[in-house]
Amino acid sequence: MTDQTASQPSSKHGSLLAVDARTKKRNAAETRFKAYGIGALLIGLFFLVTLLTAIVSNGSTAFSQTYISLDVTLNAEKLDPNGTGDRDEIAKVTTLGYTQIIAEAVANTMAANEIESPLPAGALPLMVSASAAAQIRDTVLADPSLVGQTVTFNVLASSRVDGYLKGRVTRESLARDRNLGPPHLDIVDQMLDAGVVEKRWNLAFITGADASESRPEQAGIGVSMLGSFFMMLVVLFLSLPIGVAASIYLEEFAPQNKFTDFIEVNISNLAAVPSIVFGILGLAIFIQIMHLPQSAPLVGGLVLTLMTLPTIIISTRASLKSVPPSIRDAALGVGASKMQSVFHHVLPLAMPGILTGTIIGLAQALGETAPLLLIGMVGFIASNYPDGLASGFLDPNSAMPAQIYEWAKRADPAYYERAWGGIIVLLVFLMTMNIIAILLRRRFERRW
Amino acid sequence: MSALWIALIVLALAAGGYVLGRKRALASVGGNTRHLHSLPSYYGANVAMMAAVPALILLVIWLILQPMVLNRMVAPMIGSVAAGEAGEMSLVMSDVRRVADGLDAAVDQGVLSGAEARDMQSDSTDVRATLSNVGVALGSDVTAETLSAAQRYRALSSTGSLLMTVVVLAVALAGAITATLRTHRDFRARNVVEHGMRVLLIGAACFAILTTLGIVLSLIFNTVKFFNLYPASDYFFGLTWSPSFGGGSSLGILPLLWGTLYISVIALAVAVPIGLFAAIYLSEYATPRIRAFAKPMLEVLAGIPTIVYGLFALLTVGPLLVSVFGEGGFAGVGWMQGGTAVMTAGLVMGIMLIPFVSSLSDDIINAVPQTMRDGSLGLGATKSETVRQVVLPAALPGIVGAILLAASRAIGETMIVVLGAGAAAKLSLNPFEAMTTVTAKIVSQLTGDADFSSPEALVAFALGMTLFVITLGLNIFALWIVRKYREQYE
Amino acid sequence: RDNVQVAGSSTVLPYASIVAEAFGENFDFPTPVVESGGSSAGLARFCEGVGENQIDIANASRAIREREIEACAANGVTDIIEVRIGYDGIVFASDINGPTFAFTPEHWFNALAPMVLVDGAIVENPYTNWSQIDANLPDQDILAFIPGTKHGTREVFEENVLAAGCEATGAHEAMIAAGMDEDAAEDACIAVRTDGLSTDIDGDYTETLARVDANPNGIGVFGLAFYENNTDKLQVATMSGVEPTVDSIATGEYPVSRPLYFYIKKAHIGVIPGLKEYAAFFVSDDMAGAWGPLALYGLVSDPELADTQAMIEAEQTMGDM
Amino acid sequence: MNDMRQIERAVDMKQTKITARGVQVYYGDNHAIKDVSVEIADKTVTAFIGPSGCGKSTFLRCLNRMNDTISICRVEGDILIDNEDIYDPRVDPVQLRAKVGMVFQKPNPFPKSIYDNVAYGPKIHGLARNKAELDEIVEKALRRGAIWDEVKDRLNAPGTGLSGGQQQRLCIARAVATEPEVLLMDEPCSALDPIATAQVEELIDELRQSYSVVIVTHSMQQAARVSQKTAFFHLGNLVEYGETGEIFTNPEDPRTESYITGRIG
Amino acid sequence: MNDMRQIERAVDMKQTKITARGVQVYYGDNHAIKDVSVEIADKTVTAFIGPSGCGKSTFLRCLNRMNDTISICRVEGDILIDNEDIYDPRVDPVQLRAKVGMVFQKPNPFPKSIYDNVAYGPKIHGLARNKAELDEIVEKALRRGAIWDEVKDRLNAPGTGLSGGQQQRLCIARAVATEPEVLLMDEPCSALDPIATAQVEELIDELRQSYSVVIVTHSMQQAARVSQKTAFFHLGNLVEYGETGEIFTNPEDPRTESYITGRIG
Ligand SMILES: Nc1ncnc2c1ncn2[C@@H]1O[C@H](COP(=O)(O)OP(=O)(O)OP(=O)(O)O)[C@@H](O)[C@H]1O
Numbered sequence A: 001m002t003d004q005t006a007s008q009p010s011s012k013h014g015s016l017l018a019v020d021a022r023t024k025k026r027n028a029a030e031t032r033f034k035a036y037g038i039g040a041l042l043i044g045l046f047f048l049v050t051l052l053t054a055i056v057s058n059g060s061t062a063f064s065q066t067y068i069s070l071d072v073t074l075n076a077e078k079l080d081p082n083g084t085g086d087r088d089e090i091a092k093v094t095t096l097g098y099t100q101i102i103a104e105a106v107a108n109t110m111a112a113n114e115i116e117s118p119l120p121a122g123a124l125p126l127m128v129s130a131s132a133a134a135q136i137r138d139t140v141l142a143d144p145s146l147v148g149q150t151v152t153f154n155v156l157a158s159s160r161v162d163g164y165l166k167g168r169v170t171r172e173s174l175a176r177d178r179n180l181g182p183p184h185l186d187i188v189d190q191m192l193d194a195g196v197v198e199k200r201w202n203l204a205f206i207t208g209a210d211a212s213e214s215r216p217e218q219a220g221i222g223v224s225m226l227g228s229f230f231m232m233l234v235v236l237f238l239s240l241p242i243g244v245a246a247s248i249y250l251e252e253f254a255p256q257n258k259f260t261d262f263i264e265v266n267i268s269n270l271a272a273v274p275s276i277v278f279g280i281l282g283l284a285i286f287i288q289i290m291h292l293p294q295s296a297p298l299v300g301g302l303v304l305t306l307m308t309l310p311t312i313i314i315s316t317r318a319s320l321k322s323v324p325p326s327i328r329d330a331a332l333g334v335g336a337s338k339m340q341s342v343f344h345h346v347l348p349l350a351m352p353g354i355l356t357g358t359i360i361g362l363a364q365a366l367g368e369t370a371p372l373l374l375i376g377m378v379g380f381i382a383s384n385y386p387d388g389l390a391s392g393f394l395d396p397n398s399a400m401p402a403q404i405y406e407w408a409k410r411a412d413p414a415y416y417e418r419a420w421g422g423i424i425v426l427l428v429f430l431m432t433m434n435i436i437a438i439l440l441r442r443r444f445e446r447r448w
Numbered sequence B: 001m002s003a004l005w006i007a008l009i010v011l012a013l014a015a016g017g018y019v020l021g022r023k024r025a026l027a028s029v030g031g032n033t034r035h036l037h038s039l040p041s042y043y044g045a046n047v048a049m050m051a052a053v054p055a056l057i058l059l060v061i062w063l064i065l066q067p068m069v070l071n072r073m074v075a076p077m078i079g080s081v082a083a084g085e086a087g088e089m090s091l092v093m094s095d096v097r098r099v100a101d102g103l104d105a106a107v108d109q110g111v112l113s114g115a116e117a118r119d120m121q122s123d124s125t126d127v128r129a130t131l132s133n134v135g136v137a138l139g140s141d142v143t144a145e146t147l148s149a150a151q152r153y154r155a156l157s158s159t160g161s162l163l164m165t166v167v168v169l170a171v172a173l174a175g176a177i178t179a180t181l182r183t184h185r186d187f188r189a190r191n192v193v194e195h196g197m198r199v200l201l202i203g204a205a206c207f208a209i210l211t212t213l214g215i216v217l218s219l220i221f222n223t224v225k226f227f228n229l230y231p232a233s234d235y236f237f238g239l240t241w242s243p244s245f246g247g248g249s250s251l252g253i254l255p256l257l258w259g260t261l262y263i264s265v266i267a268l269a270v271a272v273p274i275g276l277f278a279a280i281y282l283s284e285y286a287t288p289r290i291r292a293f294a295k296p297m298l299e300v301l302a303g304i305p306t307i308v309y310g311l312f313a314l315l316t317v318g319p320l321l322v323s324v325f326g327e328g329g330f331a332g333v334g335w336m337q338g339g340t341a342v343m344t345a346g347l348v349m350g351i352m353l354i355p356f357v358s359s360l361s362d363d364i365i366n367a368v369p370q371t372m373r374d375g376s377l378g379l380g381a382t383k384s385e386t387v388r389q390v391v392l393p394a395a396l397p398g399i400v401g402a403i404l405l406a407a408s409r410a411i412g413e414t415m416i417v418v419l420g421a422g423a424a425a426k427l428s429l430n431p432f433e434a435m436t437t438v439t440a441k442i443v444s445q446l447t448g449d450a451d452f453s454s455p456e457a458l459v460a461f462a463l464g465m466t467l468f469v470i471t472l473g474l475n476i477f478a479l480w481i482v483r484k485y486r487e488q489y490e
Numbered sequence C: 001r002d003n004v005q006v007a008g009s010s011t012v013l014p015y016a017s018i019v020a021e022a023f024g025e026n027f028d029f030p031t032p033v034v035e036s037g038g039s040s041a042g043l044a045r046f047c048e049g050v051g052e053n054q055i056d057i058a059n060a061s062r063a064i065r066e067r068e069i070e071a072c073a074a075n076g077v078t079d080i081i082e083v084r085i086g087y088d089g090i091v092f093a094s095d096i097n098g099p100t101f102a103f104t105p106e107h108w109f110n111a112l113a114p115m116v117l118v119d120g121a122i123v124e125n126p127y128t129n130w131s132q133i134d135a136n137l138p139d140q141d142i143l144a145f146i147p148g149t150k151h152g153t154r155e156v157f158e159e160n161v162l163a164a165g166c167e168a169t170g171a172h173e174a175m176i177a178a179g180m181d182e183d184a185a186e187d188a189c190i191a192v193r194t195d196g197l198s199t200d201i202d203g204d205y206t207e208t209l210a211r212v213d214a215n216p217n218g219i220g221v222f223g224l225a226f227y228e229n230n231t232d233k234l235q236v237a238t239m240s241g242v243e244p245t246v247d248s249i250a251t252g253e254y255p256v257s258r259p260l261y262f263y264i265k266k267a268h269i270g271v272i273p274g275l276k277e278y279a280a281f282f283v284s285d286d287m288a289g290a291w292g293p294l295a296l297y298g299l300v301s302d303p304e305l306a307d308t309q310a311m312i313e314a315e316q317t318m319g320d321m
Numbered sequence D, E: 001m002n003d004m005r006q007i008e009r010a011v012d013m014k015q016t017k018i019t020a021r022g023v024q025v026y027y028g029d030n031h032a033i034k035d036v037s038v039e040i041a042d043k044t045v046t047a048f049i050g051p052s053g054c055g056k057s058t059f060l061r062c063l064n065r066m067n068d069t070i071s072i073c074r075v076e077g078d079i080l081i082d083n084e085d086i087y088d089p090r091v092d093p094v095q096l097r098a099k100v101g102m103v104f105q106k107p108n109p110f111p112k113s114i115y116d117n118v119a120y121g122p123k124i125h126g127l128a129r130n131k132a133e134l135d136e137i138v139e140k141a142l143r144r145g146a147i148w149d150e151v152k153d154r155l156n157a158p159g160t161g162l163s164g165g166q167q168q169r170l171c172i173a174r175a176v177a178t179e180p181e182v183l184l185m186d187e188p189c190s191a192l193d194p195i196a197t198a199q200v201e202e203l204i205d206e207l208r209q210s211y212s213v214v215i216v217t218h219s220m221q222q223a224a225r226v227s228q229k230t231a232f233f234h235l236g237n238l239v240e241y242g243e244t245g246e247i248f249t250n251p252e253d254p255r256t257e258s259y260i261t262g263r264i265g
């Protein structure tokens, strides 16, 4: 500072080792500014950590599940009263017909382990998941010769039993429950001691399909993950090239005229269109006019593509704009065409921004539910794995966020933990996707 | 031959054309690329382009037009409704098409022989049952008229398809041959190919317009229907929003618009400073390692499904705010009645938007040339002065873009609003009161229990349309502002 | 297309999904696809037309309306089979740790209406605590979470609770006496106060539950099935002395319930494989009967289920009735 | 004014390569080049001199239509190269720029490796049939740019990490690698030391054998050393144009005289 | 080597402003400055000369710690200004750079108006109490940068729209506006015409009255005209340092001799 000449007459700036008042002030401002930056970053990360903690603590229990191992006597009188051994005959017994068999199996298992209970036999199957009947029936139908034998099955425990082992369900709350009562829990306690009941890592949650409301223990996110995967393929392969091409045109080639302005305004406006409106659009165009199938990941992908495009275009344009003109000049100067200068030099330099836009756009598309509501991807949909590429795109399927949304609405509290568990899977999926993009982005990043 | 196969053959032709064109170009100069006008690959690309593009365009147009033309030709055969309304006619025609498709399917699956399908009589065979076997849904039994029309339709369409195959492949071949013949050392292949690419680029840019058109078209009819049922003035100027099933709903948009605006502003007030400062820190101060870690981490915030944010707002942030601003809270002000409030939704939405601002801005800031920073630092500026006065102004256009994107996202968000802000439509200044937004109401009216042709359900379309027009206006305004500002600057 | 496609009400969805799952397990037909999205959206899609690209069944938590039938007909969807699958009981529940409530419609009218009858005069609602309305009710601040206007449940709540309460308290009469016409009085009866003591919930019951969780004073409106799955958090209130159970609702003793439906396009029967079988399976005694899995889950089964079964067997459309 | 002189001199035997007639350039409202007419001969080095901001760079950029990239820039008048109007709509600016190379005033290497910087032009013009040929072209260009020895060990290092003078020579190498017919050099030696300057001047002299070179310079000595013709610009006007020797020893215009007899840089 | 000579000469009466001892600079593995020791006197113009890429800019950037901004750059040894080690952790580089101003080799005006470009430094250092004072400072700086006449009518036009030479003078004006004690100029006249060069040289002469100026130049004449001391760098070594007259007339080192007797730029 000019008027601070004090110690050293030779230097009007004063000693470098002693920081003068104004610099102190400016440095304080600097420190503050930097602190704002760190603060902002920490706030962001804090929220992230809070959210992740909430998600993990709520959802981690979805990754384990309670199983009961039952010795099931496949009563020939019930399953094949005529003794034909014919598969079609045996198939006439529906899953409802297996209830009795399961009740007996539970009773037998209890007897084998010397467990006593005041409960009538009819109330015993309530501890076992409704999926057990289907599981046993499928096994029998696959091998009709099993009829009449006793086979050991590892069946899912019902969601209440599972909840009890996870601490979600208490005796007091069961007192008012129509499904299960405290006596059941006594049985479970003893079965647990006997090693008949066991809580295990639940791979089926990651690979499985959705289940109905009455059997949350069976529900998995696997099939809808495939649905999301196929949708993301569509989104990536359409929105990235179209978005980048549109940006290149607007930023590098478009003449300054009304038409260009019109396109530009349209694009930024599309970014503000609520996602459900894209659902209305998708329903009208892709399903009603183009006759694409309902609930298909292809249609979902197309709708989400339209939704992601503005995000990608806006970020791509911003990063194209930030490439210094001298680079373009240099390329043109050696006789490159405009097209070549853009594709050889400008685009690679703009790549980090393009990838950021893609990451954000895809993340948004991956987590979006509302438009899927209208094109039929929300509800009880996924039941089978697609058996090929075409069926992956065209067969009815759900998507992860839609699945999570559905679960979060369901009445049984067991679905609540699954919804959070599903979010964990979704985030892992998202991060895998991002890591690829981030690695790419790192390769392109440089300052000039 | 199916359209897919035709397309594949055309593409194969194009690939062959590429190789041929390249070879021919090289041959014309004896292998010395210096004497070619363009690089050899451009000659190849030119041939490929000429082979594929016109043929594929023709194919698409043909596929669209053929059913229309056939309809025209077959329609006179249906006498009974010929005099009737257009709607009825189109229904009958769709039935004819379905029968024709069904016959095709039946022949494919071997249920019928080609001759049987051609000569089948409606009185002798149960067409509906036959077609049901092959999984084709028919609304009613097939009349003789319909059946014969369908048979004629089939005949015509198979002729049409044959013709299409021949013509499309001929066009592809012709294109490939002309382009190959034209391939010569002085032919400006690069210019032609680049011109083609440019058209592609323009096409991509026009997608936005098509989407807009699609949105407008898919909203407009129901919007008009809505305004036929409900007075426009009440809708635009009404101060209350209270739909009810029995009719007599008040559907004024103003409270919803107000809620949208209020929540978006709060969200941006959270996201912009945090995002911008985070971006500045990441690009200017942080070590590469911190940056490599923190940036993607923040981006995860953009990927967390909005329902999680909604639950976060409902279960965590709302009660927290009530414990501060509610009655008997720490602040002792008693402004807040319940956990759901504009503030709750705004804060949480702001968190979600942080990465929109931070990541995009970080890229833009990072792209400002180092010499700019050097110039400022060399004058004895501190880093923060450099950032504020040199780097940010240079990066401003991109940052504004990022903020606009975040704002757009805020306007379009639903889930957080439903769970965080509540469903009450109110015109109030208190940010601690529950309000709702246009988008939240679009979703709830669309997915609700109201009769789908009642104003209560149709209003969803009108809301969508209104929001669309308003944001369009805002965007035009923003563009105008940016232009004006830029003119002063450059 | 070889699977049945269903869309519509999210209230019916749980039942439909249970049936669809069992159907897929026991029949050789593929599992039907059941989409949610709301009764209105489901019916709107249902009425788009007949054909392979159109859904076969629309679930609805209310009966189809005249205007919708017309819209359907305009698109060629004429033969519609209406299937009533049972009833959805609507219950009032509060935090498990709070006091117990025994309500009457009058209580609710007095708690929620903006104008109530006090000492013979229609005045602005003065009540903020349940015990002010009726000394027998617990001393607890009024805080209600009622279904938003998008929900059909709201209509039932308005008619069977508020309007009934209005009538019973004499407020309706007093309003007419005060010079309101019939329509205005009816509207006033079902109006809801806007001072924050009553909150509309546009989301689902899980949201209502979360709010009751966060505000132990709150009383929420739930579906019976939802309540029965969450007895660990909620306790149910009686209405006019009747406790809501599957039985009390089925007999009509408990007043607040609504019928649930699904609608079939007759034109698709016999064309879409498994459509009729699914419909028949849905209403079979095995599924929808008093001891079937649907009832176990909380559906109040329809006493006239046999008629419904016969109707499906005969493919009887709405016009034929 | 210069037409007469041209007839008198031996150099004029050389064909005219570039003809500019009544060229006007505007940046928005700023009239940067005012009615400039000039004929630039083939196989000659022409120097543009003049005070800073007088329009030398602007005029130079007109000659290969680099001004097209500045949206506010407007060019009027005719510029002919080999008797073809380069502003004719049929002319492909890309082809024009391949023929008329340019070295910019501020060195602007691509943020790529040194090798790729030089190889880029030859690649897009198909000048090399294979990698070996390309290597050869790159080496030759770098040698001509007098920078080969300094960078031969780090051809894969980024071009932006070079010193100022090295960057400038890299840009010269990049320009000559495409073998243009006309080379426009905007102050190519401004950041170069005397030895490198000498090497670049040698290069210019060598290029003159086959090409036409236009060079903007602030150094009178350099203009005198390398050019055969000199044009003096002042405030957007072409004040004087003629034989270099003539201009420096016997300027016609008083402005020229006062400029070159000012202190010499 | 230069210590002895310093004692003999009159100029040496002047105080030493900058002392460098055993300075080593590395860019990653590239050893760009090798053990350089030098003393730069106050109120003197010191010229750095040497072939391109020899490390002049690098060494210059060490003197105000601009090298800090290049992450791969590592500096060893001591540099003292007014007997204070500028690499001392207590030293605030911001204050240092206010004291030691710099003009860069490539002109880098901010994308702001001309006025703001110049006013920027004074504003952040609080040199003006009000707008009028600031106007005065800006005008004075632009006059000293010899560009006032050209830009006085368009002070609000962006600095990036100027010609190359104008940009460089703008950067000079920007640097002097903050009134540093030491001014480091990296080829300040490379893009300037002779007249502007003369004006800048006059400025340098004027600055010498009160400040210490270090200038990198490729022009021997310029070094001879403006500097009192000259340092010759070669391949990262300081080969010779001494009185300018001495260096040019009677170089000690054969490398110096061969460099300055090469062709003169
Ligand atoms: N940012 C950088 N990264 C890596 N190496 C660098 C960087 N800057 C300079 N160098 C290298 O350091 C050496 C010295 O460079 P410097 O810029 O100091 O040279 P100079 O003497 O200023 O040359 P010139 O006169 O051409 O500007 C050169 O070999 C150069 O390639």
Ligand SMILES: Nc1ncnc2c1ncn2[C@@H]1O[C@H](COP(=O)(O)OP(=O)(O)OP(=O)(O)O)[C@@H](O)[C@H]1O
Residues within 6 Å of the ligand: D027, D030, D032, D051, D052, D053, D054, D055, D056, D057, D058, D059, D070, D105, E161, E162, E163, E164, E165, E166, E191, E193
């Ligand atoms: N991009 C531009 N936008 C606006 N004006 C410009 C632009 N480029 C140059 N000018 C103006 O045009 C005039 C001529 O500039 P030009 O760059 O041709 O000068 P020059 O002769 O090359 O000067 P120098 O020797 O300093 O490089 C100057 O007044 C300059 O300010």
Ligand SMILES: [Mg+2]
Residues within 6 Å of the ligand: D056, D057, D058, D105, D186, E163, E164, E165
């Ligand atoms: Mg210039």
Ligand SMILES: [Mg+2]
Residues within 6 Å of the ligand: D163, D164, D165, E056, E057, E058, E105, E186
């Ligand atoms: Mg240098």
Ligand SMILES: O=P([O-])([O-])[O-]
Residues within 6 Å of the ligand: B447, B448, B449, C008, C009, C010, C011, C012, C037, C038, C039, C040, C060, C061, C150, C151, C152
């Ligand atoms: O989804 P609902 O129509 O039953 O509310």
